[in-house]
Amino acid sequence: MSLLTVDQLSVEFTLDHGVASVIDQVSFELNKGEILGIVGESGCGKSVTAMSLLRLLPEPSAHYSHGRVLFEGSDLLTLPLEQLRQIRGKRVAVIFQEPMTALNPVHTIGRQLAEIYRLHFSELKDHEVIARSVDILSRVGISDAEQKLSEFPHQLSGGQRQRVMIAMALACEPDILIADEPTTALDVTIQAQILALIVELQRERELAVIFITHDLGVIAQLCDRVMVMYAGRVVETADVYTLFDHPAHPYTLGLLNALPRLTDTPKTLLNTIDGMVPALSELNEGCRFRNRCDHASTICDDKPRTDTLSQQHSVACWHPRSANTATSHTQSEDAS
Ligand SMILES: Nc1ncnc2c1ncn2[C@@H]1O[C@H](COP(=O)(O)OP(=O)(O)OP(=O)(O)O)[C@@H](O)[C@H]1O
Ligand SMILES: [Mg+2]
Incomplete structure (x- = not known):
């Protein structure tokens, strides 16, 4: 179909x-x-x-x-x-060719993911948002995902940023x-x-x-x-x-x-x-x-x-x- x-x-x-x-x-x-x-x-x-x-x-x-x-x-x-x-x-979610254009440099990774969850799944409690964020980051291959939530995009390598962007696209379950x-x-x-x-x-x-x-x-x-x-x-x-x-x-x-x-x-x-x-x-x-x-x-x-x-x-x-x-x-x- x-x-x-x-x-x-x-x-x-x-x-x-x-x-x-x-x-x-x-x-x-x-x-x-x-x-x-x-x-x-x-x-x-x-x-x-x-x-x-x-x-x-x-x-x-x-x-x-x-x-x-x-x-x-x-x-x-x-x-x-x-x-x-x-x-x-x-x-419908998009992963762009240029990862830096999609990430906000002044917010932590955790905040950017939380914004997505709050926007699309408003029923989630704070601890559920954190658990889901850690889970989605782990699934795209980011180790020490919990630690990464408090980091800013510039603290990540290019490959990690790309994976965060993929995680953000997948977070809202498109x-x-x-x-x-x-x-x-x-x-x-x-x-x-x-x-x-x-x-x-x-x-x-x-x-x-x-x-x-x-x-x-x-x-x-x-x-x-x-x-x-x-x-x-x-x-x-x-x-x-x-x-x-x-x-x-x-x-x-x-x-x-x-x-x-x-x-x-x-x-x-x-x-x-x-x-x-x-x-x-x-x-x-x-x-x-x-x-x-x-x-x-x-x-x-x-x-x-x-x-x-x-x-x-x-x-x-x-x-x-x-x-x-x-x-x-x-x-x-x-x-x-
Ligand atoms: N904003 C724009 N203004 C004017 N021309 C544009 C714009 N964006 C893309 N183009 C032109 O449209 C054509 C198609 O570009 P597009 O970015 O879709 O190519 P692509 O197949 O994605 O290439 P690549 O594999 O390099 O990413 C190109 O000639 C490009 O220069
Ligand atoms: Mg292209």
């Missing part, structure tokens, strides 16, 4: 040289208890997509020009701010967790611990997660489904096995080929995708990957439609590469 439905979301930014369509008709669904990965190179629009879901982009320079974000029947893009605030944090590269700055053992915690919560409480990363290894380990973004558009969506075994978009294939393998001869050069993600000023209607694509032809000057390849697998490409060669050419999204 779909918990969150993003339908044709488009976001524009007003820049010095004009208006750029940074997110273009992005559609996806998130089901209860599901972990959806969003992957793509830097600048593809992963964070802007995530921030849009809760209307967190700086307005008026950002403008939600089209589409809907449906959560329990309400469109979060048009919901009055008061009601949206009830959903932010409590029902239905949806949006995690924007939450473990990129952490060492691999802590990263594994955090990923394990997310999986545990997903199983225990049917938490639904949108996990943003450019690490396909993490995607393979954690996610049920994956959405590949390129230059503000969704280019391919599939369950994780299909994406790795039968990638259809040349960009997805490029990302997978760039992964180092243990069987590679040591010190050989990694495969890279030539070229760069287009700048905002260069975005236009046709396929945005065509300048980097070996298969591009004149038809790629038109916007690719989204074709359904199988039940869970769709691709927006005029020349899909797949072992599943037959495409049904059913249009699942607006192809104009």
Whole structure:
């Protein structure tokens, strides 16, 4: 059952040289208890997509020009701010890419956690708030959690701050967790611990997660489904096995080929995708990957439609590469 439905979301930014369509008709669904990965190179629009879901982009320079974000029947893009605030944090929590921006430097960790518990669980007594704070800090791998309650953010290491932020997001027991590269700055053992915690919560409480990363290894380990973004558009969506075994978009294939393998001869050069993600000023209607694509032809000057390849697998490409060669050419999204 779909918990969150993003339908044709488009976001524009007003820049010095004009208006750029940074997110273009992005559609996806998130089901209860599901972990959806969003992957793509830097600048593809992963964070802007995530921030849009809760209307967190700086307005008026950002403008939600089209589409809907449906959560329990309400469109979060048009919901009055008061009601949206009830959903932010409590029902849908976000872990941001930059931990320091989310922590208040002048309050102790204990006070910041207590504020969350008091806001969302007003029935809790003081000693219960402390017990819950210690428990959630321990669960994200913070040792001497009780001691940490009386410390300020600057007294913690970068990794500890990141984990406190994850604890704060999980404290209000959200239905949806949006995690924007939450473990990129952490060492691999802590990263594994955090990923394990997310999986545990997903199983225990049917938490639904949108996990943003450019690490396909993490995607393979954690996610049920994956959405590949390129230059503000969704280019391919599939369950994780299909994406790795039968990638259809040349960009997805490029990302997978760039992964180092243990069987590679040591010190050989990694495969890279030539070229760069287009700048905002260069975005236009046709396929945005065509300048980097070996298969591009004149038809790629038109916007690719989204074709359904199988039940869970769709691709927006005029020349899909797949072992599943037959495409049904059913249009699942607006192809104009
Ligand atoms: N507030 C803003 N004003 C103008 N442009 C912005 C703003 N925020 C993001 N952008 C632009 O939108 C595009 C998408 O950025 P976004 O942060 O979503 O990328 P990303 O996929 O999250 O990349 P990364 O992997 O580096 O985090 C980029 O070109 C970025 O420069
Ligand atoms: Mg980002």
